[in-house]
Amino acid sequence: MASNHSAEPALHAGISQEEHHDHPNLEEMRTFGFWIYLMTDVLIFGTFFAAYIVLRGNTNGGPGPAELFELNGIIVSTFLLLASSYTCGLAVLAMNKGKKQALMVWLALTAILGAAFIGLEITEFTHLVQEGATMGTSAFLSAFYTLVGTHGLHVCIGLIWMVAVILQLASKGITPVMKRKVQTISLFWHFLDVVWIFVFTVVYLMGVS
Amino acid sequence: MAGFESDHRSEEAHGSVRSYTLGFVFSIVLTVIPIAIVRNDWLEGTANAVMLMGAAVLQLIVQLLFFMHLREEKSPRYNLLSLIFGLVILLVVVAGSMWIMMFNQVAG
Known part of the structure; x- marks a missing residue:
């Protein structure tokens, strides 16, 4: 935007002055666009939370939250995701200091923690289904699988995305475009942690108490 | 000079190890408290719900301020x-x- 009145030499100057935030540059606009997407994701999860809260008492004679949920495994996955949110932040810090190797290691660690979280979630779901608590059992379970499953799907997409960013970092290094990509994936990851906090509180903690 | 200035600014705009660690510690505390409440059956009914949601909302604010840098937005x-x-x-x-x-x- 800042460079549309300039000839080619000035364009190069514009790139070297990228750190100056006087004009909104393209990468900042893209990060903001991603933020808008996150706000629409807030609405998706909001409607699923509303459906779950409304339907959680409708167990159709089947098992309710207190009988189904094993809090121990859920607590472990909560701390896994919390730690991954922290390592993701450390990755951004390493990037800002220009440390490519540290950035990639922190991102990889974040992805491993996220994969462990998904592994635990799949284990939990298979366990529930084996107990006969499937998505079709009751309105409560339909709402439960929709809400928790949508979050898990987001984490899976985040994992694929993060691996792609790590691979790109390996070949391209820390460029302005790569910085924006790491910035957006870290926003996405922190956002998923926030959503999980509310899943953990509303679905699991309130379900068993 | 300009390089130093922009370095300084970008470091400020994206937090430090200290602010991230602080946010992480706050998050852990705000997770452990509701777990303790539920595990020991300290509270019931409305008080329970209010405390649990309160801890979750506080943790949302911690994540927004310490991890998502909402505080530093111009x-x-x-x-x-x-x-x-x-x-x-x-x-x-x-x-x-x-x-x-x-x-x-x-x-x-």
Whole structure:
């Protein structure tokens, strides 16, 4: 935007002055666009939370939250995701200091923690289904699988995305475009942690108490 | 000079190890408290729900400030404005659904 009145030499100057935030540059606009997407994701999860809260008492004679949920495994996955949110932040810090190797290691660690979280979630779901608590059992379970499953799907997409960013970092290094990509994936990851906090509180903690 | 200045600024704009660690510690504390409340059956009914939701909302604020850098945004604060808009819709949908369904005679 800042460079549309300039000839080619000035364009190069514009790139070297990228750190100056006087004009909104393209990468900042893209990060903001991603933020808008996150706000629409807030609405998706909001409607699923509303459906779950409304339907959680409708167990159709089947098992309710207190009988189904094993809090121990859920607590472990909560701390896994919390730690991954922290390592993701450390990755951004390493990037800002220009440390490519540290950035990639922190991102990889974040992805491993996220994969462990998904592994635990799949284990939990298979366990529930084996107990006969499937998505079709009751309105409560339909709402439960929709809400928790949508979050898990987001984490899976985040994992694929993060691996792609790590691979790109390996070949391209820390460029302005790569910085924006790491910035957006870290926003996405922190956002998923926030959503999980509310899943953990509303679905699991309130379900068993 | 300019390089130093921009380095300084970008470091400030994206937090430090200290601020991230602080946010992480706050998050852990705000997770452990509700777990302890539920595990030991300290509270019941409304008090329980209010404490659990309170801890979750506090942790949301911690993540927004320490991890998502909402604090350092310069005006015009479009990120904050769109977040507030999203949260207002969220509250209308969730609280509105709960309120309406309290009067649902069929579901009882």
